[in-house]
Amino acid sequence: MLNEIGKKAKHAARTLARLTTAQKNAAIHLMADALIADQNAILTANAQDVEAGKANGLSASMVDRLMLNESRLAGIADNLRQVANLPDPVGEIFEEGTLPNGLHVRKQRVPLGVLGVIYEARPNVTVDVAGLALKSGNAVILRGGSETLHSNRALIAALQRALTQSEIPNDVIQFIDSPDRALVLDLLHLKNYVDMIIPRGGAGLHEFCRENSHVPVITGGIGICHLFVDETADLDAALKIIHNAKTQRPSVCNALDTALVHRAVAQEFLPRLVNHLAPAGVTFRAESVAASMLSHESVLPAGEKDFDTEWLSLVLGLKVVDGLDDAMEHIFAHSTAHSDGILTRTDEHAQRFVAEVDSAAVYVNASTRFTDGTELGLGAEVAISTQRLHARGPMALRELTTYKWIIIGQNHVRK
């Protein structure tokens, strides 16, 4: 089954790669229209999924992610229209020049080809990814969570109808319409047809893809994030930044996991921090020195693995460090190289931190929550890469492309 899907995707990708930006944008607008036109069918299908999810004991937060309503669907359609407004990366010429021998060489940005996207019970991802794939000229094979099968079926029907209206092959957006988990592995083995696998989900899914894929995988989205409060930090600002980084949306990968506090300010700052964050529901895991400075009921001693845990919840690790080097050592040992920052008014420390900490996003005096495609000006986001090849940090349209070399000679032969 997957082989056939792969073959059709590869074939459709060739057509898609040649479409103009205007053709792609028109199709994306029709896709948004189709979602609204199919609202009843989509919401009915989604209600089926939600009911089954509840019956099967999905957590409240999972049910919430799964659930669509009129306004959420309108938001999803609006996101699509925004993708239509983004610049098209395909076709861009760069690094153009003429070699001493007269060969004219340039690089041109082209789509990756076929994307395989594996995700969980989030129907919005189906539409978001379909829009970004189409805009970047890539065919896509979607493999959403089985909890969202009916919703996805209805969404894909709407999207494919828009493709037909646009005279674009339906196979540009395909969906694995089966709850069989073995198909995930089959997708990872489709090396002749799929050019990139993007897992969107927890650490287990990323690990599974990394260990089993025969297709290049973008792993990411796992963030054990740190902020180091330096001796010269503006402590009032540090309270606000840490509050934002921890509490604004604790379930996401760029939320803060550990605050490292310079010994010289720890005695003053740590109790203030706990008092500032505890009312928001934050609890703390403090290493022994930090713990000795705190006597708040929300503070527990840090366990052995706590500094290697991505909390994804209102828990914050606290540690006192001797200074910049000690802070960077801790980050080197425990960070997942997603987003790490320093809060300081010492330029030299900011510069050293930025030079020596090698995370996808390195911050000075800002919340880690900005590691996001839209926040950083990409206009969208398909994943946040924490591996080092191809793209690092937020990925959007351009990161879904590659390039080819175009070499124009006047009957050149190699000497």
Next chain:
Amino acid sequence: MLNEIGKKAKHAARTLARLTTAQKNAAIHLMADALIADQNAILTANAQDVEAGKANGLSASMVDRLMLNESRLAGIADNLRQVANLPDPVGEIFEEGTLPNGLHVRKQRVPLGVLGVIYEARPNVTVDVAGLALKSGNAVILRGGSETLHSNRALIAALQRALTQSEIPNDVIQFIDSPDRALVLDLLHLKNYVDMIIPRGGAGLHEFCRENSHVPVITGGIGICHLFVDETADLDAALKIIHNAKTQRPSVCNALDTALVHRAVAQEFLPRLVNHLAPAGVTFRAESVAASMLSHESVLPAGEKDFDTEWLSLVLGLKVVDGLDDAMEHIFAHSTAHSDGILTRTDEHAQRFVAEVDSAAVYVNASTRFTDGTELGLGAEVAISTQRLHARGPMALRELTTYKWIIIGQNHVRK
């Protein structure tokens, strides 16, 4: 054993990433000096490998690749010195700007980290890769063919002595000093320490890496390359270009495998082509229409798999096509997307070919033999990627780097 090597490499990579360009260049010059200083030890070790290789029945061409002598070693040392002269990609700032909210965002090029390079009986690769890795700030774990173990041991001893002199940790350049083939798989599983695997060898090695690696792999180097002789091609020039692409170095991946000839010129051109190339030892595999136009002893009928074969020898496939579209269909079906070209004087055809053929290198009126890092102005080459992620075509220093986002705020929090 490999876990220890990986850990040491990761640790050394941190030091290496912070070295200045001048420090790295000085070390590379000392490495070149050390090779010359150790010439006797290296050539003695190599003679051992060559003798064992002959005794074990290595082919003459393999023995030739394995063999070092005074002038080859001098050439290898010279290549190192040239790497020292290349610009250092590390540290480059790009895409710098200030967002509407005042966040200052830039990207900075940084080393990938730790490279794992798996190759065969070519001692020059040991030195080439070590030099490119050091210059690009990457630690490297080398796994050369067992046939070249003594040579590599001697080469690595020289290189590491130069590192010690330069006060750079030896672990920056490590070598798996064992012929045990199981260690290749172990290296592919070192996901906590290795950031990129570069296989250098035949299709089997690339396939093995792709299917078994838990670390991102750059596959490539397999080229089924095409030239399409269009109706309006300059046929005299076409003879020279095809002669060059096929015969100048037939054993390499960018050598020509198939000539596609427009029906309108086939009757004239094919016999001329065969007469021009046969004296150089080329034999031909012609599909039936092409074969019907030829009556030369060097022409055999093409077998079923011939157009899917990378010849790596003086064999050339011949096929008559109906025109540009037919040629591109053949290329789509049979190319490995390495290097494909059109020979034409019709601008519109050149433009369509360049737009629609999606190979790592797409040529107009030139030999496919230019797909090479040095030829295309990169100054060096570590691999030719035929996969689509990270880098495509020739890879040199910059392709051994990634980037990080640096985000400077004035106490910014996310709204």
